[in-house]
Amino acid sequence: MSEKILVIGELQQGVLRKVSYETIAAAKQINENVEILALVLGDGDLQQPAEEMIHYGADRVITVSHANLSNYTSEGYGQVIMEVMEDEKPSSIIMGHTSVGKDVTPKIASRLELGLISDAVAIEKEDDQVVFTRPIYSGKAFEKKVMKDDGLLFATIRPNNISALEPDSSRTGDIIAKEVDVKDLRTIVKEVIRKKTEGVDLMEAKIVIAGGRGVKSAEGFNALYELADLLGGAVGASRGACDADYCDYSLQIGQTGKVVTPDLYIAVGISGAIQHMAGMSNSKVIVAINSDEEANIFKMADYGIVGDLFEVLPLLIKEIKLEGALVS
Amino acid sequence: MNIYVLLKKTFDTEEAISVSGNQIDESGAEFIINPYDEYAVEEAIQQRDKNGGTVTVVTIGDEDSEKQLRTALAMGADDAVLIDTSDDLDEGDQFTTAKILETFFEGKEADLILAGNVAIDEASGQVGPRLAERLNMPFITTIVKLDIEDGTAEIEKDVEGDLEKIEVSLPVLVTCQQGLNEPRYTSLPGIMKAKKKPLEQLELDDLDLDEDDVEAKTATISIFLPPKKQAGRILVGETGEQVKELVSLLSNEAKVI
Numbered sequence: 001m002s003e004k005i006l007v008i009g010e011l012q013q014g015v016l017r018k019v020s021y022e023t024i025a026a027a028k029q030i031n032e033n034v035e036i037l038a039l040v041l042g043d044g045d046l047q048q049p050a051e052e053m054i055h056y057g058a059d060r061v062i063t064v065s066h067a068n069l070s071n072y073t074s075e076g077y078g079q080v081i082m083e084v085m086e087d088e089k090p091s092s093i094i095m096g097h098t099s100v101g102k103d104v105t106p107k108i109a110s111r112l113e114l115g116l117i118s119d120a121v122a123i124e125k126e127d128d129q130v131v132f133t134r135p136i137y138s139g140k141a142f143e144k145k146v147m148k149d150d151g152l153l154f155a156t157i158r159p160n161n162i163s164a165l166e167p168d169s170s171r172t173g174d175i176i177a178k179e180v181d182v183k184d185l186r187t188i189v190k191e192v193i194r195k196k197t198e199g200v201d202l203m204e205a206k207i208v209i210a211g212g213r214g215v216k217s218a219e220g221f222n223a224l225y226e227l228a229d230l231l232g233g234a235v236g237a238s239r240g241a242c243d244a245d246y247c248d249y250s251l252q253i254g255q256t257g258k259v260v261t262p263d264l265y266i267a268v269g270i271s272g273a274i275q276h277m278a279g280m281s282n283s284k285v286i287v288a289i290n291s292d293e294e295a296n297i298f299k300m301a302d303y304g305i306v307g308d309l310f311e312v313l314p315l316l317i318k319e320i321k322l323e324g325a326l327v328s
Numbered sequence: 329m330n331i332y333v334l335l336k337k338t339f340d341t342e343e344a345i346s347v348s349g350n351q352i353d354e355s356g357a358e359f360i361i362n363p364y365d366e367y368a369v370e371e372a373i374q375q376r377d378k379n380g381g382t383v384t385v386v387t388i389g390d391e392d393s394e395k396q397l398r399t400a401l402a403m404g405a406d407d408a409v410l411i412d413t414s415d416d417l418d419e420g421d422q423f424t425t426a427k428i429l430e431t432f433f434e435g436k437e438a439d440l441i442l443a444g445n446v447a448i449d450e451a452s453g454q455v456g457p458r459l460a461e462r463l464n465m466p467f468i469t470t471i472v473k474l475d476i477e478d479g480t481a482e483i484e485k486d487v488e489g490d491l492e493k494i495e496v497s498l499p500v501l502v503t504c505q506q507g508l509n510e511p512r513y514t515s516l517p518g519i520m521k522a523k524k525k526p527l528e529q530l531e532l533d534d535l536d537l538d539e540d541d542v543e544a545k546t547a548t549i550s551i552f553l554p555p556k557k558q559a560g561r562i563l564v565g566e567t568g569e570q571v572k573e574l575v576s577l578l579s580n581e582a583k584v585i
């Protein structure tokens with residue numbers, strides 16, 4: 001069998017998460033001359049996501065649809081991925097470092113006694129060796145890791161760090177529906193309570209507007225939502241804001257919340273505690289709006305406005321509307 | 329119930345990180361219980377108090393790890409086990425750690441194993457699921473609620489902010505997420521009592537393991553600090569002017585909007 005890399009497409013409520021496309025780009029960085037095989041699993045018709053994986057650079061797609069895959073369980077997904085591995089014998093496997101990827105990859109690695117490099121943000125080749133860079137110590141340092149033997153290369157990648165390829169809707173490839181009898185699940189998902197707001201996924205957003213205790217109330221967050229809508233971004237928060245009940249914990253960014261790497265992070269009324277920085281310090285451009293010029297967040301910011309957020313935000317919204325009007 | 333907690337010692341979250349000779353410089357650093365493992369210790373104690381049984385805290389580390397184990401005992405854990413690898417091993421990875429733990433758990437009949445969601449230093453989140461798989465136990469990661477009744481666990485799992493309600497029979501391994509509980513502070517009597525509690529010390533030999541059995545599958549080839557950020561630009565002038573300048577910088581200089 002010729003060499004191939006297996007990437008795993010992750011569906012969220014029927015739609016592929018962006019990181020799925022990024023796994024294809026990552027696979028190309030590992031070896032651009034081998035077949036890229038994508039696996040898309042879920043419940044229902046998977047033709048459309050399979051085609052999208054091909055548009056984004058996959059050469060062939062295996063789909064596995066089963067009622068027991070409608071909710072993620074490590075056992076259900078684990079069975080399918082291991083069966084595909086057994087059939088196809090890929091030389092590498094790449095998956096997103098998401099709630100699902102984090103959960104299922106160590107299970108597989110452990111079952112098959114493999115090494116696994118989690119949460120990579122960059123991939124390079126040095127003398128034919130594939131080197132993964134990953135943040136450690138809450139993003140305060142980085143390490144470069146390699147596999148010790150030349151067996152299977154197994155890694156997860158952090159969303160928003162390795163850019164997806166430009167989609168090409170004229171690309172074609174085989175899509176094969178595979179039957180897997182997904183069974184003997186010991187864990188039963190009884191209910192899923194969605195708390196995440198509709199709209200742009202926080203972990204995948206290119207622009208994040210985050211509010212802190214300085215926003216002072218749940219109503220105060222309305223301006224942040226308006227700004228996020230205007231810019232096509234998502235709203236996040238510090239733990240301070242979540243603890244004060246201005247917003248749901250699903251928005252928390254930081255060491256114990258989500259890790260985000262957007263192109264633009266606007267911190268509004270956030271002091272910049274080390275545990276908060278752990279979740280956003282790798283953002284490409286950071287803007288801080290804070291009334292305290294000594295606030296720690298300014299040390300991390302590319303641009304800072306020292307001022308009252310209740311004055312700054314309305315002006316900013318107005319200005320961006322104006323700018324939008326000029327451009328279009 | 330036989331309850332076990334996996335505990336890792338880590339750098340204090342507030343510590344500045346410096347690198348020397350391709351390694352994190354640990355000299356003079358303060359070490360703490362990995363914050364997620366504190367939730368695990370707290371949950372273990374609460375589950376024991378409700379359902380009966382014992383709480384055993386296990387760590388793989390060096391002789392200094394006794395400090396974090398004593399803290400867990402002072403919180404209310406019953407026993408502690410320190411697997412000291414410092415004489416036997418120079419290198420390790422998540423495979424190594426899980427393999428040692430797997431061997432430790434052979435014949436132990438654990439009903440519930442609690443780990444942290446991630447260790448905040450290397451933060452792979454692999455160790456819990458890896459161990460569960462070796463022990464042929466189901467696992468649920470990032471839990472925020474745990475109720476045990478008649479051998480069944482009702483669990484709430486945080487999924488990037490959404491909540492899943494899951495049912496699973498014991499034995500099970502769970503990893504703990506923020507929101508599960510508020511870890512208690514240690515009290516003076518607790519600390520005094522902890523000094524007398526049993527603390528078993530093991531080495532690889534005691535587990536019949538050789539260096540080769542646990543050889544790491546991955547290697548770290550370098551460690552470095554992120555490039556120092558250039559001092560940012562604090563805008564000046566009237567607020568209205570600052571906002572105009574910001575929008576212009578974001579669209580023309582940084583090109584992010």
Ligand SMILES: Cc1cc2nc3c(=O)[nH]c(=O)nc-3n(C[C@H](O)[C@H](O)[C@H](O)COP(=O)(O)OP(=O)(O)OC[C@H]3O[C@@H](n4cnc5c(N)ncnc54)[C@H](O)[C@@H]3O)c2cc1C
Pocket residue numbers: 211212213214215237238239240241252253254255256257258268269270271272273274275276279289290291292295307308309310341363
């Ligand atoms: C183990 C552990 C884990 C943690 N994990 C996280 C985590 O994941 N994420 C996280 O965020 N935190 C986390 N924290 C908490 C963290 O230490 C801080 O307490 C928290 O980030 C503070 O939130 P804040 O910046 O919103 O609040 P504050 O520190 O209170 O800052 C509010 C800011 O708003 C500014 N402000 C007030 N009014 C105005 C105004 N009108 N206009 C402009 N600015 C104004 C103030 O100057 C101040 O800088 C953790 C802590 C611990 C111990």
Ligand SMILES: Cc1cc2nc3c(=O)[nH]c(=O)nc-3n(C[C@H](O)[C@H](O)[C@H](O)COP(=O)(O)OP(=O)(O)OC[C@H]3O[C@@H](n4cnc5c(N)ncnc54)[C@H](O)[C@@H]3O)c2cc1C
Pocket residue numbers: 334335336362364365386387388389413417418419420421422423424425426442443444445446447448449450451452453454455456548
């Ligand atoms: C002999 C040896 C040498 C090592 N040498 C190095 C080295 O040179 N450089 C280096 O960076 N790392 C080294 N490590 C550490 C190793 O690479 C990982 O840190 C360790 O496997 C845990 O992985 P993690 O930090 O990703 O934890 P995660 O998988 O993120 O941890 C999740 C949870 O697993 C449990 N857990 C994790 N680690 C332990 C532990 N040690 N004991 C008990 N429970 C635990 C905790 O509950 C924790 O919350 C060594 C480990 C060993 C055993």
